[in-house]
Amino acid sequence: DTGVSQNPRHKITKRGQNVTFRCDPISEHNRLYWYRQTLGQGPEFLTYFQNEAQLEKSRLLSDRFSAERPKGSFSTLEIQRTEQGDSAMYLCASSSHGQSTDTQYFGPGTRLTVL
């Protein structure tokens, strides 16, 4: 399977704990995106990387959230001191920087439940 992969697929944690998610993009893709999707809503943009550089962050990305892409390949999204409002599906997508019209391909998501 050469698609976008995300791990874990499901995460249950207690309020106040830290969690980290991983995304492995399609191998030749140099752009990587994180979105959050809550029940009944469409995905909302969080942040994106071009290679290892984080070029854009949404106002949704509070200071408890941090994302990295250290070698321009996989990325991690960490949430510190989780709150119940963080419960959502976290989606990763990747695209290839060829033209500005590149298509984002999504992974299966990590579903976070904060108790």
Place this chain on the structure above:
Amino acid sequence: AQSVAQPEDQVNVAEGNPLTVKCTYSVSGNPYLFWYVQYPNRGLQFLLKYITGDNLVKGSYGFEAEFNKSQTSFHLKKPSALVSDSALYFCAVRDDYSGAGSYQLTFGKGTKLSVIP
């Protein structure tokens, strides 16, 4: 700012009948428009996109979409619905302005399509 509206939370259609899922958008510049489909507990799967050119775009699984600039719409269509088309459909837009933030997609809330046997 860019935005998307999907006016119908749910669309029901009989198997074999044509289906339409509606989408309207708002952008500052020219729109790049996308349709994605989501099956339960799964990520989003790309169906088709409009960038420029022909207003009728053909995509995966027999789906097509018609771009209408004057009505700022990008409705998804299929001539004959299948039960397996039942899923959640999302329209998304990106502005062609190449400044910061121009690569983020803005999604609608989604339309649940139910195809009845």
